[in-house]
Amino acid sequence: MKIKNFVGIILFLAVLMMTIDVEAQCKRFTQKNCLPTLSPFTNNGQINSTTLYGGDSASMNMTFYSLLDYRLMVCAHPVLGEGAFFRVKDGDGEVLYSSEGKPTNYWDFRVNSTQDLHIDVVIPEDSEDVSDMPPSGCVSIILGFKE
C-alpha cells in the first residue's frame, strides 16, 4: 500500500512538472516563431496556446470590432505536419474563411459589423504515420489588430 502511494505521488509530481514544462515550451515556441509574423499588426495581449495531437481540434469564439483590421493567425508546431488548418464561421455557422490548402497560416480581414466569430483549428491525423502514438505539438491562436 505504501509503495503504491509513493508511486502515485511520484507520478503526480512528474505529471505536474511535465505540464509546467510543456506550457513553457509552448510559450517559447509561440514567442520565437509566431509573434514576429504578426507585424505590422499589434497583438491584443493574449495568446491562446494548447498542445494538440494529430486528429485533435480546438475551438474558440472571439469578438471582432468593425472599425479595426485584424490578422488571425494559427501557428502550429512543424511536428504536427503541414496539414493544420483553421476555419472561421459567423454566428449563423456560415463559413467565412478556411485556411485549408492555403499557403499562409494567417488571414487578414475586417468585419462589416462588430460580431463574434467562431474559430475551429483542426490538426488532421497523418494517415501515413504508422507509429503507435500520434505526434503532439504546440498550437497557438493569435490575434493582431490595427487601424
Add this chain to the structure above:
Amino acid sequence: MIKSIRVIGIIGIIALTLWSCGEDNDSKKTDIIEETVTDEINISRSDKVQYQRAKIVLFSLPSPMETAKVLKKSGAIYDSKYLNPVENIDKHETTKGKAIAMGIYVADLSYANVFKQQQACLDYFSVMSKLADDLSLSEVFTKDFVEKIDNNISNEDSVLEYLTESYLRANSELKADDRESVAGLIAAGGWIEGLYIATHLIDPNNLNDPVSERIAEQGASLKQLIKFLSSFRDDKNLLEVTRDLEELEKLFDQIEVERVRVEASTDADGVAVVGKKKVYKFKGTLLNDIIEQTKIIRNKYV
C-alpha cells in the same frame, strides 16, 4: 485494478518522457523539433484515443487597447474626468479589488494613449506597476521594462506596444501560476471601464450618435466575458462581478438587432471584408438604463 495501474503507468511514462525532453534554460538554442514530444513512447492508438481529452475550447476577449482605438475612430474625445484617478489605488486591499482595478487602469491607459496624453500614460503605468507587484506579478514590470517605458513615453505606438506587452506578460504569468481567474478579473475591470468611458462620451438623446452603436456592440463581448468568468465555477472572487455583468446582460439582450446579409468583398488594400451588417435599435429608455447600470457597477469597483 490492473486497468487503473496500466493507465497510471501510461501517464507516468508520458510524463517522465516529456519532462526529460524539456529545455534546461531559456537561452539555450534548441532546434524546434527537439522541443516536441517524441513518438517513442510505446502506447497504442486505441489507448491514446480512450484517454484523449474532449475538444478543447479556448477563450479570448477583446482587449481594452482595441476598445480605445474603436472609440477614438468613432469620434470620441478625451476627457480625463471620466477616468479613474490614480489616487484610488489605495482603496483596494484584496486580490479581487486590485485585479479589477488593474483592468480599469489598463483601459484608462489605453484611452489616454490613443489621445497622446503622456503624463496620464506615465501615471497609469505607475499604478499598474504597483498593482502588478501587489498581485505578485514579478515578470511584468521588470526594471528594464520600466526604463524602456520611461524613455519612449512620447511615442503612441511604443506605449501601445509596452501596454500590450505588459498585458500579455500578466496573462501569461497568471496562466503559468494557475491563477487564470485573476486574469478574468482584470479582463472584467477593463471591459467595465471601456463601456463606462463610452457611455460618458455619448449624447443619450441622440440615437444616431455613432458611439451608441459602439455601446450596443459590447453585448457580444459581454457574453464572451460572462462565459469566461463562469468557467471558474468555484471561485468566489468572481461571483459578484459575474452577477453584476449578468444584470447588464439582461439590458443588452433587449437591444433590437437587425442582421443584414452583405456579400463578402475585398477593399483597395486587398483586405477581406466579411460578415453580416448589424443595425441596432434602443427602445424607450434602454440606452439610459444601460448607461445608469454601467455607472453603478463601475463605481462599485473604483
